[in-house]
Structure formats: C-alpha cells, structure tokens
Amino acid sequence: MTHEGKKVLVVEDEEPLQQALRDTLSREGFNVLTAKNGDEGLKTALEQHPDLILLDFVMPKMDGMTMLKQLRLDGWGKTARVVILTNLSDNEKIADAMNSETFDYFVKSDTKIHELVKKIKEKLA
C-alpha cells in the first residue's frame, strides 16, 4: 500500500462530516490531520505539508476559497494537492477553484465516501 502513512489534511467545519472522513481515511491507513476552518487549515497545511488537502468551501472565519488562494502564495503551497469537497454547485466558485489549479472537486451529497477514498488513493498512488 503506497498510500500508507500519507498525510491527508481534512479542512471541514461540519463536525459529523469531518469525523466521517477522519474515521474512514484512518481506517484505510492514512495519517489524518483535521482543521475546522480555513484559518486553522492554512496554518496546519503550511506547518505539516500534507500530501493532500480535502478542502470544504463554506466555512466560518476563513472560507475554502480564501485559504486556497493564500496557500497558492506559499512556495510549498503553490503545488500542494488540493481536492475541493463542497455542497455548492455554484459554477463561479468552482471555476475560481479550477483557476487555482485544484486537482478535482466533488459534491459531497453526490459522492459516496468509499468512492472518495478510492479517488484519493489513486491520486496519491
């Protein structure tokens, strides 16, 4: 398992969703870090340099879009892998995210959690 021990940062303000992702990803052998807003997420990301960031869009304090933009200003963060996890299907925001060279985005309610894990594994393989 090549993904074993890889660091995944989950930036998600919704506790139940964060926990579901944390539990499932841990089970699969990932080293899971969590943050409950963009502010925390940015700090953790820049400190820990995770292999992948799962980023929610709508969050208090600092939203996902702002965090992504700030992340891209950083030398390491410029090329960090980010997957957008959202429940918005607002085109403009997603288009914005794509401009920041995000790898992928998923609409949470339309995506099975195990499918999501599979995709993450593929990305980190």
Next chain:
Amino acid sequence: MERAPTPANEEERLVSLHALALLDTEPEERFDRITKTATQVFQVPISTLTLVDAKREWFKSCQGLPGREGDRAISFCGHALLASDVFVVPDTKKDKRFSDNPMVTGKPFIRFYAGVPLLSADGQRIGVFCIKDTEPREFSAEQQGLLKNLATWAELELNARNLSLALSEQKRLREVLVQRNRETELSRAKDEAILDSIGDGMIVVDEERKILFFSKSAEEMTGWAARDAIGKHASEVIEMVDEKGAPIHPDKRPIHLALSTKKKVVSATAYYFVLKDGARFPAAIVATPVTYGHAIIGAVLIFRDITKEKEVDEAKTEFVSVASHQLRTPLSAVSWYTEMLLAGDAGKLSELQEKYLRAVYEGNRRMVALLDALLNVSRLDLGSFIISPQPTAVPELVRSVLDDLMPFIVKKNITVHEHYAKDLSEFQADPKLLRMVLQNLLSNSVKYSANNGAVTVNVIPVTRDHIFGGKRAAADNLAISVSDAGIGIPPAQQDKIFTKLFRADNAMETEAEGTGLGLYIVKSIIDRSGGRVWFRSEQGNGTTFYITLPLSGMRAKRGSKMLTQKIISTQQAT
C-alpha cells in the same frame, strides 16, 4: 359690327351670376337709386345696371329705356363686361365696332357709351354699370372716376345679399371651428392625462432619434424635465450601461434596434439607466418602431424600473444557493455514515440491521435526488443556468447514460436498440445538459417499460425538411428519438406531461417514486437551447419522445449556475 365676345370662363361666370338670384326679379329701389343718380350726375338720358346672361343682357335697373333686356351679341355691355377698366365709346358712329349697330342706327340711337364691369364676391364678371347718351361726348378722367365710384356702389348692392350670407357662413364655420378646437383640446388634454398616468416611462423619438415626447413617469424616473429633453438626441438624455457598468453603444440600444430592424425590441439582457446624478436603475424596456404608411417615422420606448424584481430575483438565487448548501450538508452526513455502517466499518451488521439501514440509505438518496431536481428547476425558472456548448459525441453520451441505467436494464431484461447515423460528426452541445435530457428520457423509457420490453434510440441529422415524429423537422437539425413499448401516456393527460410536478396516473401506479420534474427539466433545457421537444404516445402501447436541436449547436447562454447532473442516476443507481 363686332359682336360681343364670350369669355373663356363663361360657365363659371354664369354659375356666379345665377347664384346671385337677381335675374328676372322685380326692380329694386336700392339699384334704381344708383342709376337715377348716374343720369343726374352725368346729365344723360340712359343708365342701366346690366347683368350679362348667356344670350341676353338683362337690366336689374334701368333709366331711359322701355324694355328690360336686349340681345347680348349686339349689346354694348357685352363688350364692357370684359374691359379692364372703364369702357368708353365717345362717338359710336366713329367706332367701327358699333357704327352699324342697330341700336346706333335705329332706336334708341346711342351715340355715347361708358360702362364699368361689375364683379361678384367671388371675382366673376357678372354685369356692367353703364350710362348712354344720344349725343357724342368727351368723358374726362374725372368723370370716369365718378362712374367707377357709382359702379362700386352698384357692385356692393349686388353682392350685399351674398356678402351677408358669406358673413353668416363664416360665422357659423368659425363657431364649428371653435367647437372642434375645444373638442380637440379636450381630447388632447385627455390623451395627455392618459399618457401622464402611464406608470411606465414613455419616450417617443423621431427617425433621427430626436425626442418628441417625454412622459411624466419618464421625468420622474430619469430626473429630466420634458421641456429640456424634448428636441435632444435620445442618447444625450438616456445614458445606458450593462450589468457591469460598461456603457452600451447608442447603436446597440433598443431604440436604435427598433428603428433599424423595424421590429419590436424587448430587452432580454439587463439595461441600466444612468440618472443625471450618476445613480442607476435596472430597466425592462420595450422599443417599438412607429410606422406611417410604409415608412418608419420614429419609435416609442417604454421602460420600467425593475429594481424590486431584480432584488427578488437575487434573493431567490441566493436562497437556492444557501438551500443547496444547507440541505445537502445533513444529507451528506446521513449518506456517509449509513454507507460506513453498511460497509461494516463499525462492525458486522445483522441481516435485519442491514435491511433497515439500506432503507435509510435509499430514502436519503431519494432526498438528495429530489433536492437536486428542485434546485435545477429553480435555476431553470430563474433562467440563471448556463449553456456552454462544446463539440460532443452524442452516441457516446447515450451509451454512458445507458451504462448508468444498466442495472435496471438488466433487471427488467430490456433490449436496447441504438441507431446512430453514420455521418454523425461531433455536435455542438452542452454535454451536461444534453446528458440530463437523455438521462431523463431513457430512464423514463426503462422505468415505464414492462419486463422483457424494448427501448430504441435514434440519432440522425436532418439535412433537409422531412417528417420526423409526425412533424416537419427543419433542415439542419439533429434529431433524437427515444421510444419504448411501455405504459404510454393517457390521452387526457398528454397536454400536461411537461408541466412541473405533474405525473400521469398510470405512471404513479407503475412507479411510486418520481419527482414529476424530469420532463419539465427536459423541456426547459431544450426550449432554451433553441430546440424542440414533443412526443407521440398511445396508452398501453408505448411512447416516443422526439428532440430536434439545430445542427449549428445548442444556443450558448451565459448564466451563473450549473445544473446538477445526477438527477436520475443518483436516485436509481444505488
């Protein structure tokens, strides 16, 4: 002897003469007074006020002659009638025109004649005022002047009745005019009151776009006074910008478009009016050309401030966005945790636990699907969705939809026939939207087919008019049909099938699930893509849906929202 000439306008002259209604009437004191005066002033035996009729000269008043008429041809007055001034014959014997005239050679032996033509009120020569003597005479200029004065008097008397008639007619006409004016004024005032009462702003321009009319509402909305605006070029008064504040070129504005295209222009995109003070408001605009005969003589611009509507629109859009996020978050949590439980992440489940959890999961998936459908409908209704065409392989799209439906196709043992035209090149379509259309139509076909049924898909380009689905398909369209041999649509409900939230009775019996939104979404997408959708159905024998889209591709449409794709597949492919 020279006969009295007949003027060129004899007929008109006679009409005027007869209109006086004096011929063959009794002598009147008012005329006799003048002829008597003439005989006394000039010391002549004869003076007549002669009216020259078609064949005769007739004396309305006569001094010194026994009869009242004579032959026009040999008359002196017949000559005098056409004279430019006083017609004088000092000695008839020395004048070739009259020397052998029977009235010279015989009774009453006329040797001298002086006459002045008389005119009617309308300027026609109708008679002559004259004096005659039996001796030759010199007639001085002074005497001629005197005779002219008497003739003028006679003329006044002749026309007196006519003048008074004319005066009373004029008076009557003036009254009519005054009355008409009053009516016009009143109706004008009413028109103006009506125009001023129109809540929408109204501006009328001529074909040069110069403002002719500026309504009170327009004054209120724009801050311009009508008296300042009228006469100015429309673009000097109305500043227009688009949603982003970029000025709209005067040639792209509704007034100009109405004038140049000669068609009514209804604003589709948002126009903002910029006020004098820089403030702006969004306006709904209708510009209509004004035609007179075949020419365009101007345009009428009607506009309304739609700030309120815009706000409501934006609030609704905002609501959709918030609802989308807020409702999906708990649905995601339920979905993920059930999934985790079912996967055994929290330990092995009993058979019954698993069964119940599957029910929870299914219910949740349906809720997600319903929410997506509702959000899509909301966006369709708002018109805020995007159509972004790109080269799309339609057969591949159909196959991928069929792949999604495979579990159901297999379960019901349905045979799918696919027919694609060989020369099908890539088609300009929004793949997500077209996929949504195909998904709805194909899943309906599968859903409402009996076990072991058949579903047929056709994709063909129509290059010239031919009958497709009972309709003449326009040339250069891509035609898609989806047929099944399923339950069909009841005839009485066929006209409602594209209605939002409507489900046919037999469909509800066959399949309890369903939002009643699928076909509404299909129709909305196809309508706004510039295509057509219709169907033929027979209850119990199946239904075929037909779609045509212009080969030039789906019409691009800018908007702010994407439609969520997984309407049916999320509902079913679980």
